[in-house]
Ligand SMILES: [Zn+2]
């Protein structure tokens with residue numbers, strides 16, 4: 265915005281605008297540009313792109329999200345990490361969200377069906393865990409790519425036990 269525009273729209277002198285801008289400039293909220301001021305874009309924290317559990321880059325097709333108390337928000341690279349993270353934070357999880365592997369629809373992780381030990385390499389964490397909205401899709405998937413079908417709680421325990429034994 266131009267100082268002159270601010271001055272006329274606020275009906276105060278340009279001197280006043282300049283004076284009032286000083287604390288905003290000092291605080292890093294606005295910056296002076298030629299003949300005016302502009303808002304400084306807030307630095308976005310891009311930790312969304314890194315798995316909170318294993319620090320791998322997130323593949324958006326496999327992601328798993330946890331909404332925690334205090335409005336905290338975590339994203340993991342795949343259901344493998346998502347389930348392990350859920351297990352750690354259980355009491356603080358408000359909502360766990362995963363994505364259907366085939367349809368990319370959002371669904372509650374508790375209601376999803378999980379597939380492990382499939383021969384399809386998804387290039388993420390081992391043992392691999394895929395999530396599906398419909399049990400029937402998961403079953404069809406394992407007829408083609410082999411593997412086992414698990415409920416939410418069974419999948420958590422299975423991943424956890426396997427990680428412990430390796
Ligand atoms: Zn991960």
Ligand SMILES: [Zn+2]
Pocket residue numbers: 320341342343344345388389
């Ligand atoms: Zn992963």
